[in-house]
Amino acid sequence: MISKKDFRKISDYLWEIPKTFRADMRVPARVYVSEKMLEESFKDRSLEQLVNVASLPGIQKYALAMPDMHEGYASCIGGVAAIRISDGIISPGTQGYDINCGMKLLKSEYSKTEIEPYLDRLATEIQKEVPSGLGQGKQIKFSVKQIDRILEGGIPELIEQGYGEKEDVENCESRGKMDWADASVVSEHAKDRGRDQVGTLGSGNHFMELQKVEKIFDEKTAEIFGLFKDQVVVMIHCGSRGLGHQVCTDYLREFIPLMEGKYKIRVPDREFACVPFNSPEGQRYFGAMASSANYAWANRQMIAYFIRKAWKSVLGEKSFPLAVLYDIAHNIIKKEKYVVDGKEIEVAVHRKGATRSFPPGSPEIPEKYRQVGQPVLIPGSMGTASYILVGTKEGETSFFSTCHGAGRTMSRHAAMRKISGPEVVRQLEAKKIIVKCRSLRGIAEEAPLAYKNIDDVVEVVHQAGLSKKVARLIPLAVIKGE
Amino acid sequence: MKKFELLEHRADLKIKVKGSSKEELFLNALLGMEEGLRPETKETKEEIKREIRIKSIDLPALLIDFLSEVLYLIQVNKETYHNIEFKKFADTEVEAELLGQKVERFGEDIKAVTYHQLDVHQRKDGTWEATVLFDV
Numbered sequence: 001m002i003s004k005k006d007f008r009k010i011s012d013y014l015w016e017i018p019k020t021f022r023a024d025m026r027v028p029a030r031v032y033v034s035e036k037m038l039e040e041s042f043k044d045r046s047l048e049q050l051v052n053v054a055s056l057p058g059i060q061k062y063a064l065a066m067p068d069m070h071e072g073y074a075s076c077i078g079g080v081a082a083i084r085i086s087d088g089i090i091s092p093g094t095q096g097y098d099i100n101c102g103m104k105l106l107k108s109e110y111s112k113t114e115i116e117p118y119l120d121r122l123a124t125e126i127q128k129e130v131p132s133g134l135g136q137g138k139q140i141k142f143s144v145k146q147i148d149r150i151l152e153g154g155i156p157e158l159i160e161q162g163y164g165e166k167e168d169v170e171n172c173e174s175r176g177k178m179d180w181a182d183a184s185v186v187s188e189h190a191k192d193r194g195r196d197q198v199g200t201l202g203s204g205n206h207f208m209e210l211q212k213v214e215k216i217f218d219e220k221t222a223e224i225f226g227l228f229k230d231q232v233v234v235m236i237h238c239g240s241r242g243l244g245h246q247v248c249t250d251y252l253r254e255f256i257p258l259m260e261g262k263y264k265i266r267v268p269d270r271e272f273a274c275v276p277f278n279s280p281e282g283q284r285y286f287g288a289m290a291s292s293a294n295y296a297w298a299n300r301q302m303i304a305y306f307i308r309k310a311w312k313s314v315l316g317e318k319s320f321p322l323a324v325l326y327d328i329a330h331n332i333i334k335k336e337k338y339v340v341d342g343k344e345i346e347v348a349v350h351r352k353g354a355t356r357s358f359p360p361g362s363p364e365i366p367e368k369y370r371q372v373g374q375p376v377l378i379p380g381s382m383g384t385a386s387y388i389l390v391g392t393k394e395g396e397t398s399f400f401s402t403c404h405g406a407g408r409t410m411s412r413h414a415a416m417r418k419i420s421g422p423e424v425v426r427q428l429e430a431k432k433i434i435v436k437c438r439s440l441r442g443i444a445e446e447a448p449l450a451y452k453n454i455d456d457v458v459e460v461v462h463q464a465g466l467s468k469k470v471a472r473l474i475p476l477a478v479i480k481g482e
Numbered sequence: 483m484k485k486f487e488l489l490e491h492r493a494d495l496k497i498k499v500k501g502s503s504k505e506e507l508f509l510n511a512l513l514g515m516e517e518g519l520r521p522e523t524k525e526t527k528e529e530i531k532r533e534i535r536i537k538s539i540d541l542p543a544l545l546i547d548f549l550s551e552v553l554y555l556i557q558v559n560k561e562t563y564h565n566i567e568f569k570k571f572a573d574t575e576v577e578a579e580l581l582g583q584k585v586e587r588f589g590e591d592i593k594a595v596t597y598h599q600l601d602v603h604q605r606k607d608g609t610w611e612a613t614v615l616f617d618v
Contacts, residue, residue, distance in 0.1 A: 073599075204590070
C-alpha cells in the first residue's frame with residue numbers, strides 16, 4: 001500500500017513517488033494535488049495504477065496524475081504518460097475506451113437576461129434534437145462507406161456535407177481531423193456500432209449544458225476568446241461512442257497475446273495491452289485510434305449542428321448564431337516533441353482523463369488564440385461550475401497537460417444510496433437549474449456529491465501553473481439526451 | 483447460489499459472477515452485464531437466435547472476449563439474450579447460439595468489458611467464480 005511517507009513534497013501542489021519506490025519503475029510518479037487531496041487519494045487504487053504507468057517501456061521524465069485523478073483500469077483516470085516513440089510502446093489501455101472523449105463549447109452573443117424567457121424551451125428543444133443513442137430515437141444512419149469518409153475526414157468532411165461552419169474546423173484541436181487516420185484498420189464491428197451514432201450523446205457523465213459566464217478571471221484572454229460576463233454558452237461532453245469503444249476492445253484483444261508472446265513486454269496489468277509504437281501492429285492501432293478520434297470530433301460537430309437547429313427554432317432564424325470557442329479531447333494519444341535531457345525527442349503523449357493545454361505561441365492552436373494560449377474546457381459535475389482555462393508556458397513540465405473535470409469520489413451505487421434522483425432534481429431546481437433527463441436513476445448516479453469539488457481541482461492546476469483560470473461558468477439547464 | 487452480484491467500484495461497474503460449471507459462469511456473466519445495461523424489452527414473443535464463435539489465449543481472456551462479442555451483438559441489434567446453447571466449450575474456444583429478444587431501449591451504456599483485475603477461478607467445492615470490470 002502507498003502512504004504519505006512514500007512521497008516527496010516538491011511544492012504545495014506537486015508530490016512525487018521516487019523511482020526507488022518499486023523496482024520496475026523507470027521514472028518517478030508525480031501527482032498534482034493539494035495536501036488534503038493527497039490524503040483523499042489513498043482511498044482508492046489510483047496511486048498504485050500511476051506507479052504501474054511509471055513502469056511502461058519508453059516512458060519519459062515522470063508518470064503524471066492530475067488533481068481529478070481516480071481509479072480506472074490499467075492506468076488511473078487523470079493520467080499522463082509521454083512515451084518515446086523510437087523505443088517505447090503504444091498502449092490503448094493508457095488512453096481509455098472512449099477514444100477522444102472530450103469537450104466542445106459554443107458561444108452565444110446573448111446575456112442570461114436575454115435568454116431567460118426562452119431557457120426552458122431551448123432545453124426542451126435541444127433534448128428533442130440530440131438523441132442519446134440508447135433507444136430507438138431519431139438517428140441518422142450512415143452507410144459503411146459514409147462512415148469511412150467520416151473516419152478519415154473528421155469535422156472537415158461533415159462541414160463539406162453542410163453540418164456546420166468553416167470556422168468550426170479551425171476552432172478544434174488538430175482542426176478536427178488527424179491525417180494518419182486509416183479507415184481500413186477499423187473493424188467492421190466498430191463501423192457497425194458507429195453507423196447510427198454520429199450526433200448521439202451516450203449516457204453516464206456525458207451531457208449538454210446551457211451555462212452562463214459567472215466570473216471572468218483574465219479580462220484580456222476572455223476578450224480574445226470572445227467571452228463576456230453573463231454570456232450564455234453551451235457545453236457538450238461526449239466521445240466516440242460505440243465505434244471508439246469497439247476499436248479499443250478489438251486492439252486490446254489483439255495486443256494481449258502479442259505483448260505476452262511476440263514482444264515479451266512485461267506489464268503489471270494485462271489491460272495495458274501494449275506493443276512497440278513503431279511495430280506494424282502499433283502503427284495500425286495509431287491509425288485506428290486517429291480514425292476514432294476523427295469520428296468523435298464529427299460526433300460533437302453533429303451534436304453542435306442539432307443544437308444550432310434547436311437554437312434557431314426557438315430564437316428565430318434571425319437570431320445571432322452560436323460560434324465554437326474550441327473543441328478538445330481528454331482521452332487521446334498524440335505525437336508531440338519535447339526536450340528531454342537536453343535533446344528534442346518525439347513522444348506519444350497518452351492522455352487519459354487529461355486535457356492538452358498548449359502555451360501561447362504554439363503553432364498547433366488557432367492563430368487568433370496564439371497570443372494567449374489554447375482554450376482548455378473543464379466540465380464540473382452536474383449542477384456545479386465549469387471552467388475555461390488557458391494553456392501556459394510553465395505547462396511544459398506536465399507535457400502541456402492539465403485536468404479534465406471534477407473526478408469521481410464515490411461509486412454510482414454509493415451515490416444512489418446517499419441521494420435519490422428526485423432529491424437531486426429538487427436540489428438543482430432550488431438553484432434554479434432546469435434538468436432534462438429521461439432517467440432519474442442516471443441523475444442520482446451523477447449527483448454532485450459523487451464528485452470532487454471542481455473549484456479545488458482547478459485551483460491546483462492554476463496554482464501549479466499547468467493552465468490558468470479565464471472564466472467560471474455556472475449551469476442554467478442540464479440536458480442528458482432524448 | 484446467487485448468479486451474480488454488483489460490487490462497489492468508484493467509477494465503473496464491477497460484478498462477481500458464480501456458476502456450477504464454466505458454461506453457467508459464462509451465462510451468468512452475460513446476465514450480469516445485461517442487468518448493467520438496464521434494458522427495456524419489447525412486448526414480443528419472437529425469439530431471436532445469434533451464432534457466436536470466439537477463440538482466445540486462455541480462459542480469463544475467453545470470458546472477456548466472449549462478453550465483448552455479446553456486447554457488440556446487443557448494441558448493434560438492440561437485443562438481449564437470456565440463454566446460451568453451447569456447441570463447443572474449451573478453455574480457449576467457445577461456439578454457441580444465443581437466444582434472446584428485441585429491446586426498446588437501454589437505460590445505461592456499457593462502453594467495454596475490461597481485462598482489469600480480472601479473476602476467474604474454480605472454488606474448492608467445484609463451482610466457478612469470476613470478477614469482471616466494465617467501463618461504463
